Amino acid sequence: NAGVMQNPRHLVRRRGQEARLRCSPMKGHSHVYWYRQLPEEGLKFMVYLQKENIIDESGMPKERFSAEFPKEGPSILRIQQVVRGDSAAYFCASSRNPGLGSYNEQFFGPGTRLTVL
Amino acid sequence: QKEVEQNSGPLSVPEGAIASLNCTYSDRGSQSFFWYRQYSGKSPELIMFIYSNGDKEDGRFTAQLNKASQYVSLLIRDSQPSDSATYLCAVSDGNNRLAFGKGNQVVVIP
Numbered sequence: 001n002a003g004v005m006q007n008p009r010h011l012v013r014r015r016g017q018e019a020r021l022r023c024s025p026m027k028g029h030s031h032v033y034w035y036r037q038l039p040e041e042g043l044k045f046m047v048y049l050q051k052e053n054i055i056d057e058s059g060m061p062k063e064r065f066s067a068e069f070p071k072e073g074p075s076i077l078r079i080q081q082v083v084r085g086d087s088a089a090y091f092c093a094s095s096r097n098p099g100l101g102s103y104n105e106q107f108f109g110p111g112t113r114l115t116v117l
Numbered sequence: 118q119k120e121v122e123q124n125s126g127p128l129s130v131p132e133g134a135i136a137s138l139n140c141t142y143s144d145r146g147s148q149s150f151f152w153y154r155q156y157s158g159k160s161p162e163l164i165m166f167i168y169s170n171g172d173k174e175d176g177r178f179t180a181q182l183n184k185a186s187q188y189v190s191l192l193i194r195d196s197q198p199s200d201s202a203t204y205l206c207a208v209s210d211g212n213n214r215l216a217f218g219k220g221n222q223v224v225v226i227p
Contacts, residue, residue: 031213043161043205043217056214091160095213104149104213108160 002027004094004109005074012115019079019086021112025094031055032075033106034067037089049075050097082116089113121208123218131226136193138221140206143187149209150182150189154202155220161205165191196225 005024013019025032034046048056049069060067064082069075079086093106120143130136138152149168153161167173167180167189179192189208193200203220210216 033213033215035215035217042219043207043215045214045216048213056212059214093215098213104209105151105163105166106215107163108153111160 004029004092004107006092006109006112008112009110010113010115012117013082014117015083016081019082019114021077021079021090021092021114022074023077023092023094023109024074025092026107028096029094029107030097031095031104032069033093033095034075034077035091035093035108037091037111039088043091046077079114082114084116087114087116121206121216121218123206123221125221127222127224129224129226130196132196132198134196136196136200136223136225138191138193138204138206138223139188140190140208140218141188142206142208142216144208144210144216145184145187146210147184147187147208148211150180151207151209151215152178152180152189152191153205153207153217154200155205156202193223196223198225198227201225 035043037043045059047067064080066078089111091111092109095104095106098104122141152165155161165180167182173180177194181190203222205220206218207215
């Protein structure tokens, strides 16, 4: 499967626990984006990364949320001390490097549904 | 704040008819425009992208872009029950962030 992969697909956490969401980009893609979709709301941009570099984190909450995309392995979105309001679908998307003459068509993974009890 | 508006309520169309969806955006610097389809409980699926003024056709889908009026539309010809989904308009400002509208639900009635 050459598509964007995310795991886990469903994650249940109790308030105060940590949530780690993983994303592997599509083959040939070097840029990763995280979006959050709250119930009855639209998709909201959170963070944009390439390997070992956060390019834009303007959509990330200031506290408890962090993201990384290490040289080896998947991108990780980490939420510390989760609260009920963090319950949402978290989607990862990937694209080729827009600087190589292509536009930034973004392709989405299946998402991680986070439920905070 | 950059906004993407999809104001129409749920759209019901008979099978075989044309479904028309509209989207307006506030940032004149927007450069890239996308339509995604999202089935209930699933992830967004890219179905069309357009970068230049005018029309772009791909199968039964046509995207139309008018940068002067700041709107982008999607036409679905010969609508099929499998087209029943929520359609999301997304706009990029050149910084590779996508701003999404809240979506339009389309219901194709057999």
